[in-house]
Structure formats: C-alpha cells, structure tokens
Amino acid sequence: MAFIEIKDVRFSYNLGTPEAKEVLHKISMSIEKGEFVALLGHNGCGKSTVAHLLNGMLVPTKGEITVGGISTAAEETILEVRSKVGLVQQNPDNQIVAGIVEEDVAFGPENLGVPQPEIRQRVDEALKAVDMYEYREHAPHKLSGGQKQRVAIAGIIAMQPDCIVLDEPTAMLDPRGRKEVMDSIKRLNTERGITVVLITHYMDEAVQAKRVIVMDEGSILREGTAEEIFSEVEFMKRHDLDVPQATELVYRLKAAGIGLKGDMPLNTAECMKIFEKYDKNAV
Ligand SMILES: Nc1ncnc2c1ncn2[C@@H]1O[C@H](COP(=O)(O)OP(=O)(O)OP(=O)(O)O)[C@@H](O)[C@H]1O
Numbered sequence: 547m548a549f550i551e552i553k554d555v556r557f558s559y560n561l562g563t564p565e566a567k568e569v570l571h572k573i574s575m576s577i578e579k580g581e582f583v584a585l586l587g588h589n590g591c592g593k594s595t596v597a598h599l600l601n602g603m604l605v606p607t608k609g610e611i612t613v614g615g616i617s618t619a620a621e622e623t624i625l626e627v628r629s630k631v632g633l634v635q636q637n638p639d640n641q642i643v644a645g646i647v648e649e650d651v652a653f654g655p656e657n658l659g660v661p662q663p664e665i666r667q668r669v670d671e672a673l674k675a676v677d678m679y680e681y682r683e684h685a686p687h688k689l690s691g692g693q694k695q696r697v698a699i700a701g702i703i704a705m706q707p708d709c710i711v712l713d714e715p716t717a718m719l720d721p722r723g724r725k726e727v728m729d730s731i732k733r734l735n736t737e738r739g740i741t742v743v744l745i746t747h748y749m750d751e752a753v754q755a756k757r758v759i760v761m762d763e764g765s766i767l768r769e770g771t772a773e774e775i776f777s778e779v780e781f782m783k784r785h786d787l788d789v790p791q792a793t794e795l796v797y798r799l800k801a802a803g804i805g806l807k808g809d810m811p812l813n814t815a816e817c818m819k820i821f822e823k824y825d826k827n828a829v
C-alpha cells in the first residue's frame with residue numbers, strides 16, 4: 547500500500563442541501579513516500595478539494611483516503627493524519643499568525659504539544675531548511691512575498707510532516723519569490739525526503755516534479771512523468787492546458803517546418819541542446 551491512497555473518491559459540497567454538487571467523480575491515485583507530484587488542471591477542476599481531502603480537512607463523500615494506512619475519515623486519528631500531511635495555502639498573509647518569524651514557526655509544534663526545548667530546535671531547523679534562519683527575529687509583515695511563503699512552509703516543516711501539500715504556493719509571488727519558494731520545496735524533497743504534492747498553474751514548476759497528474763472537471767485526465775505529459779502538446783492544447791515555455795517554443799518551430807531533432811524539451815537547458823544540434827543545411 548502506498549503512503550497515500552485515494553480510492554474511488556467522490557466528493558460533494560453542501561451534501562443534503564439543494565445546492566449539493568459532486569465535484570470529484572470517483573478519483574483514485576497513489577502517492578509513494580518521498581515522491582514529488584504536481585497536480586494540474588483548470589480553475590474549478592477540484593485541485594484544492596483534493597488538497598483539503600489529503601489532510602482530512604474534508605472527508606470523501608464516497609470512497610476512502612488513507613495516509614500511512616490510516617483513514618482520513620476516522621475522527622480518533624484525525625490529528626495523526628494532520629501531523630503527517632501539512633497544507634500550505636496560496637496566500638502567505640493568511641497563514642502567518644505571529645508578530646515575529648520564529649514565534650510564527652513555533653505555533654504549529656506548540657499546538658501539537660511538543661516540549662519547549664524541542665520546539666526551539668525544530669524552529670531553528672525548519673527556518674534553516676527554507677533559508678530563512680537569519681530572519682528569525684524579524685516581523686513577518688515586513689518580508690517579501692517569497693520570504694513570507696517560506697516562513698509559512700517552515701511553520702509546516704516544524705510539525706515534521708511526512709508530506710506537504712502546497713496549493714498554488716507561488717501564485718501571489720513575483721518571479722524571484724517563485725524561484726525562492728520552488729528551490730526550498732525541491733530541497734525539502736531531495737534532502738529531507740519529504741513527500742511533496744504541488745498544485746500549480748505554472749507548467750515550468752510542474753516539470754520539476756517526478757510525476758504529473760492532470761485533472762479535468764473532477765476526474766483524472768492523465769498521469770505520467772513530466773516528459774510523458776508534456777510531450778503530448780496537442781493533447782494538452784485540446785484540453786486548453788499549457789505546456790512549459792521551452793516545449794511550446796520547440797513545438798511551434800517544428801510546426802513552422804523548422805527541422806529540430808530530439809525529444810520535446812521541458813526547460814531552457816534542454817531547449818538549448820536541441821538548438822545546438824540544429825543543422826539548417828540538413829533540412
Ligand atoms: N466551499 C465550497 N462550497 C461549494 N462549492 C465549492 C466550495 N469550494 C469549491 N467549490 C466548487 O468545487 C469545485 C472544485 O473547486 P476547487 O476549489 O477544488 O477547484 P480548483 O481546481 O482548486 O480551482 P482553482 O484552480 O480555481 O483553485 C468548483 O466547482 C468550485 O466552485
């Protein structure tokens with residue numbers, strides 16, 4: 547059994563009322579410990595609903611979700627589920643609760659009843675993990691968006707979850723903030739083995755995941771490696787989904803009859819390699 551199992555899950559908001567609406571239609575997916583998964587899809591396709599289901603803030607209307615073998619629907623073990631799966635939201639301002647960075651990061655472990663000396667240690671470690679240790683005595687509201695979001699991530703890390711789910715964590719950030727946050731997320735995954743589920747609208751972020759899951763109107767449309775998903779440019783376009791910029795560029799050049807060779811690139815470096823191999827006399 548995988549670390550997270552979503553099995554035949556249906557979810558409706560406002561169940562039992564005339565507004566009841568099923569927004570997830572029998573979805574299943576497995577996430578292994580240590581994986582880095584990106585979850586993509588149009589606005590309203592159900593990504594945030596999945597995020598809230600993963601840490602038990604919502605429970606399936608039908609089907610089951612287990613985290614480390616524990617059902618998210620069991621009330622007795624809900625705290626255990628929440629301590630295993632931490633959720634980072636889009637707006638860092640809504641996640642910051644204290645007036646000093648280190649107090650903010652301490653908030654989660656304090657609520658878990660972690661003893662004081664260990665809290666100190668966890669806070670320092672979490673801030674170092676996101677490269678914000680030197681800001682520990684700063685006021686969060688004076689930080690940049692990327693820094694605030696990294697403090698929010700540190701607050702989750704200090705609770706020592708096995709998995710973090712990030713729901714569009716870079717949506718409100720400028721390009722520099724986005725890079726800072728993505729670098730931190732990648733390091734948490736590669737250096738600490740934390741399982742990452744990243745919900746994003748940015749395809750250039752999605753390609754950094756090991757596996758990509760594409761949702762469409764409450765169902766799973768496609769699942770595979772970034773290479774597999776984004777090499778099917780036409781399929782993605784038919785579903786009004788973007789591909790990474792480098793992929794798009796090479797796709798358009800090929801469509802215009804330029805004889806580029808090799809697999810579709812996912813990033814600038816791969817794109818450059820394709821350009822270097824291009825021999826205009828060979829066409
Ligand atoms: N609290 C709620 N009550 C009722 N319906 C909701 C609620 N939250 C979301 N929905 C509906 O559920 C569906 C899925 O919403 P969800 O927020 O999960 O989508 P999303 O993929 O995260 O979208 P976005 O990309 O805009 O964040 C949408 O039709 C939305 O209108």
Ligand SMILES: [Mg+2]
Nearest residue numbers: 593594595713
């Ligand atoms: Mg959402």
